[in-house]
Amino acid sequence: MTKTLIRPEVLAPAGTLEKLKTAIHYGADAVYIGGEAFGLRSRAGNFTYDEMREGVAFAKAHQAKVYVAANMVTHEGNAKGAGAFFRNLRDIGISAVIVSDPALIEICITDAPGLPVHLSTQASATNYETLNYWQAEGLERVVLAREVSMAEVAAMREKTSVEIEAFIHGAMCISYSGRCVLSNHMSKRDANRGGCSQSCRWKYDLFEAPTPATHQSLATGETVEPFSMSSVDMTMIEHIPDLIQNGVNSFKIEGRMKSIHYVSTVSNVYKAAVDSYMADPDNYVCKQEWIDELWKVSQRELSSGFYYGRPSENEQLFGARRKLPVYAFVGQVLAYDNSTQMATVQQRNAFSVGDEVEFYGPGFTHFEQTITAMEDEDGIAIERAPKAMMTVYLPVKQAVKPGDMIRKKK
Numbered sequence: 417m418t419k420t421l422i423r424p425e426v427l428a429p430a431g432t433l434e435k436l437k438t439a440i441h442y443g444a445d446a447v448y449i450g451g452e453a454f455g456l457r458s459r460a461g462n463f464t465y466d467e468m469r470e471g472v473a474f475a476k477a478h479q480a481k482v483y484v485a486a487n488m489v490t491h492e493g494n495a496k497g498a499g500a501f502f503r504n505l506r507d508i509g510i511s512a513v514i515v516s517d518p519a520l521i522e523i524c525i526t527d528a529p530g531l532p533v534h535l536s537t538q539a540s541a542t543n544y545e546t547l548n549y550w551q552a553e554g555l556e557r558v559v560l561a562r563e564v565s566m567a568e569v570a571a572m573r574e575k576t577s578v579e580i581e582a583f584i585h586g587a588m589c590i591s592y593s594g595r596c597v598l599s600n601h602m603s604k605r606d607a608n609r610g611g612c613s614q615s616c617r618w619k620y621d622l623f624e625a626p627t628p629a630t631h632q633s634l635a636t637g638e639t640v641e642p643f644s645m646s647s648v649d650m651t652m653i654e655h656i657p658d659l660i661q662n663g664v665n666s667f668k669i670e671g672r673m674k675s676i677h678y679v680s681t682v683s684n685v686y687k688a689a690v691d692s693y694m695a696d697p698d699n700y701v702c703k704q705e706w707i708d709e710l711w712k713v714s715q716r717e718l719s720s721g722f723y724y725g726r727p728s729e730n731e732q733l734f735g736a737r738r739k740l741p742v743y744a745f746v747g748q749v750l751a752y753d754n755s756t757q758m759a760t761v762q763q764r765n766a767f768s769v770g771d772e773v774e775f776y777g778p779g780f781t782h783f784e785q786t787i788t789a790m791e792d793e794d795g796i797a798i799e800r801a802p803k804a805m806m807t808v809y810l811p812v813k814q815a816v817k818p819g820d821m822i823r824k825k826k
């Protein structure tokens with residue numbers, strides 16, 4: 417029997433209003449943001465109620481949704497004010513809250529009826545009994561732990577009707593989906609209450625006292641990378657059919673701290689892949705240009721995480737095999753004049769006449785060109801755009817649109 421395929425939403429991170437609009441402009445069906453309370457990203461540019469209103473209005477105008485992460489672990493007394501917070505979110509038009517703490521879930525369900533609740537990945541849901549339990553409690557969706565395999569996703573889908581959200585791209589945690597006190601110990605910042613300082617990604621030496629720290633392997637004497645617990649990142653771009661066939665309703669991209677360069681690129685790629693698969697599942701092919709595109713914004717090596725077997729130490733740790741991106745984000749198109757073929761560009765990083773750049777926009781409208789000339793706001797020819805956010809005018813070899821991005825080969 418042929419399975420009925422459900423189109424999954426592409427769910428992008430949005431640390432700011434600009435990132436929210438960028439993600440939706442580049443194809444995200446939904447975004448997740450943080451509010452000013454109860455979130456797990458205390459430094460991720462959390463939204464005020466006014467910013468949420470503007471974000472929700474923009475999303476609705478583009479048939480997209482906005483979710484709010486409120487997934488902190490609450491200690492005694494921390495949940496004070498949560499009822500009013502959730503009611504405000506509901507009244508603003510937020511589509512759902514992402515919560516892991518049972519106290520906050522209970523408060524949301526009782527104090528803000530009508531606001532759907534999604535179980536956060538912080539709750540580490542890894543089996544169908546857990547999914548059914550939370551569905552019976554009134555939750556609409558469960559975000560799976562990043563540590564589940566594809567076979568487990570398939571088995572869970574068979575036995576539950578609750579919506580399933582799964583991570584498909586971005587950073588992995590070397591601990592068990594954030595259940596970690598390393599950051600608390602190293603920098604007195606609580607990873608479970610929004611303050612993770614990513615201490616696992618620092619470089620460490622491992623040595624036997626009283627031998628001093630060394631970059632020589634104690635076992636072989638060879639020079640080795642400093643000991644690190646930093647995990648490689650995830651990409652599931654080559655496994656879109658598996659995710660859709662196994663009934664994943666929402667494809668979650670990690671990274672509320674990441675740039676508009678990252679958010680636009682990754683949303684663009686997964687939107688293209690999902691559209692392509694849903695249009696013709698039998699003849700679907702994962703395009704090399706999608707993979708190449710993801711590498712342009714990658715900070716670490718990419719892997720499929722735990723989906724196809726538990727990774728070995730060598731597969732999970734990011735170290736000697738680093739493959740860093742060769743592109744830097746340099747500007748965003750504000751306007752284009754068809755008669756003069758000039759683009760108005762907002763500078764985001766320094767670039768110069770003679771640089772080889774790539775323009776891209778929603779739907780893979782990529783092209784490369786050399787910057788042949790540049791003018792400042794007064795129409796004076798300049799050789800370099802050094803000032804952050806300055807406006808410059810460039811001749812472009814083909815039409816561009818507001819919101820298109822420019823990156824430079826390093």
Ligand code: SF4
Pocket residue numbers: 588589590591594595596597598599607612613614615616617
């Ligand atoms: S310090 Fe590293 S392992 Fe711990 S929660 Fe943060 S990212 Fe995860």
